[in-house]
Amino acid sequence: MRGKAVLLGDNIGGDMIISSEHLANQDGSVxxxxFESVRPDFSAVYRPGDLIVAGKNFGCGSSREQVFHALKEAQVSCVIAKSINRQFYRNGINMGILPLVCDAEIRDGDLLDVDVEKGALVVNGTKEYPLSPFPDQLREVIRDGGLLNHYRKCHSLS
Amino acid sequence: MATVVEKIFSAKAERPVHADDLVTVPVDACMIQDVNGPTAIRQFQSIAETVRSPEHHLIALDHFSPCPSVATANAHAFLRSFAAGQGIALADVGCGICHQAMLESGKVRPGCIAVGTDSHSCMYGVVNAFGVGVGAADAAVVFASDQAWFKVPRTIRVEFTGTLPEKVSGKDIALDLLHRLSSMETDYCCLEFGGSAVSQISFDSRAAICNMAVEAGAKGAIMPLDEVTRAWLCERGIPCGEGVAPDADAEYAALLEIDLGALRPLVAVPPEITQIVPASELGEVRIQQALIGSCANGRYEDFAIAAGILKGKRIADGVRLLLFPSSREVERRIRADGTLDALLDAGAVLMPAVCGPCAGIHCGLLGDGETAVSTTNRNLTGRMGSRSAKVYVSSPLVAAYSALNGFISDCEVSL
Known part of the structure; x- marks a missing residue:
């Protein structure tokens, strides 16, 4: 994956990804x-293919499936963060939005190259950082595009 | 050299596993409720036709209950029809809040791994099991295959010492614990409770502590299997088994000691559950509503504490006191021994065994600028209605005294 970094801060919770108010009253696109409460210019800046980069504890608090549907609608394929909350990490893998943990120094607008198979992230074509690796078992789930697709293919998790 | 949660996962994986290992293991029980239950079922229907072990699971209609809208009534009909078609037990409207219904059903036993599509599923740890909240896709796969993937959590050992003061109960212990954990790395960690004073903590109080663990970001919260747990399980004919205890040389991510003797009745000041202040030091915070109940504090002990304070008295003018038992079993018990009458005579209103306003849905929402004291588990902005309302989370003792006085307090104040 290659894309422009759109930077967010620490402790971005489910309600900050998208407020439940909008999930309840949605009239089509959300x-x-x-991220309107933490980065009001997000919808103006973000283009499909851009990469969301956050600080510590991304996805804390409520992480309902609808949050992932909203991210998928915006064609978000992964989230890069210093650390990712347990429930977001789990649901991310299950729902096919990759939780990528990486301690890279990234500025807003940097060009990022992400190689999930190799476990590497390159900033502006120069500096390379390792991504926290996924266990083999989860790699299968990720390759299949999420838990349900994986189960459809294998009829088992083991 | 294994913690309780490592032992539970090792037994299921049929090999020794350790913290941070990724495992796929059999899951003993799964609960889905009426918020994301319909999503879980549609996802299940996209991968399988027949639930593999329907007798292991429970569907609870507790959040939108009784239904506040046609859409939720239709969702309930869908859940009922799926439960009947697959032979899954149903806790219908008023039977119980999902986690209490799950415990009373006997589907979670010592040593089990149980999941639920609700964050407070960590409460199942009260019976010496590993309980954790999962997403709808996980529940769909458990229904299809009895399997789920997990990272084996690291463990924070919490030891209780000292003597439990008279006015302190599970909620105060939980709030003190959340405050301490707020400065630690708890994400992905399981709490394991023990120590010389754990035996002084009642089953109902332990359930409140396990329930609140997720508010600190903990993945699970496991109590020991001792006489207190055995008595609760045996009373309901639920097999206890051997139970799971840690090895003496188990490796912990952190150790925490809590001297129960140093605790006082506490409140969590909105909008942070970790902003803890002794109720007596809060100053005069007037309330319009007091709520005693929910999956956090809607058990027999909670209502008995409140009745002990309110018997023969009247709650303050301008205060609404709502009671939400966590199950029909609890409701029967408080009805049978006069606890309920004492509370109703004092001016309380009995509500059904449902989530009610705790989930911000209905049955007692707060208006603009109102303040409530509540034995529920969350005090974040807008949780119980208006975004300008405030929810102070407390024990049933503080909620009862506050209803009596009209302001938040931990003793009777005559003005």
Whole structure:
């Protein structure tokens, strides 16, 4: 994956990814409401293919499936963060939005190259950082695009 | 050299596993409720036709209950029809809040791994099991295969010492614990409780502590299997088994000691559950609503404490006191021994065994600028209605005294 970094801060909770108010009253697209409380210019800056980069504890608090549907609608394929909350990490793998943990120094607008198979992230074509690796078992789930697709293919998790 | 949660996972994986290992293991029980239950079922229907072990699971209709809208009534009908078609037990409207219904059903036993599509599923740890909240896709796969993947959590050992003061109960212990854990790395960690004073903590109080663990970001919260747990399980004919205890040389991510003797009745000041202040030091915070109940504090002990304070008295003018038992079993018990009458005579309103306003849905929402004291588990902005309302989370003792006085307090104040 290659894309421009769109930077967010620490402790971005489910309600900050998208407020439950918008999930309840949605009239079609909710993309324009993503991250509105923590980065009001998000919908103006973000283009499909851009990469979301956050600080510590991304996805804390409530992480309902609808949050992932909203991210998918915006064609978000992964989240890069210093650390990712347990429930977001789990649901991310299950729902096919990759939780990538990486301690890279990234500025807003940097060009990022992400190689999940190799476990590497390159900033502006120069500096390379390792991504926290996924266990083999989860790699299968990730390759299949999430837990349900994986189960459909294998009829088992083991 | 294994912690309780490592032993539980090792037994299921049929090999020794350790913290941070990734495992796929059999899951003993799964609960889905009426918020994301319909999603879980549609996802299940996209991968399988027949639930593999329907007798292991429970569907609870507790959040939108009784239904506040046609859409939720239709969702309930869908859940009922799926439960009947697959032979899954159903806790219908008023039977119980999902976690209490799950415990009373006997589907979670010592040594089990049990999941639920609700964050407070960590409460199942009260019976010496590993309980954790999962997503709808996980529940769909458990229904299809009895399997789920997990990272074996690291463990924070919490030792209780000292003597439990008279006015302190599980909620105060939980709030003190959350405050301490707020400065530690708890994400992905399981709490394991023990120590010389754990035997002084009642089953109902332990359930409140396990319930609140997720508010610190903990993945699970496991109590020991001792006489207190055995008595609760045996009373309901639920097999206890051997139980799971840690090895003496188990490796912990952190150790925490809590001297129960140093605790006082506490409140969590909104909007942070970790902002803890002794109720007596809060100053005069007037309330319009007091709520005693929920999956956090809607058990027999909670209502008995409140009735002990309110018997023969009247709650303050301008205060609404709502009671939400966590199950029909609890409701029967408080009805049978006069606890309920004492509370109703004092001016309380009995509500059904449902989530009610705790989930911000209905049955007692707060208006603009109102303040409530509540034995529920969350005090974040807008949780119980208006975004300008405030929810102070407390024990049933503080909720009862506050209803009596009209302001938040931990003793009777005559003005």
């Amino acid at each position: 993309t324009k409401y993503l």
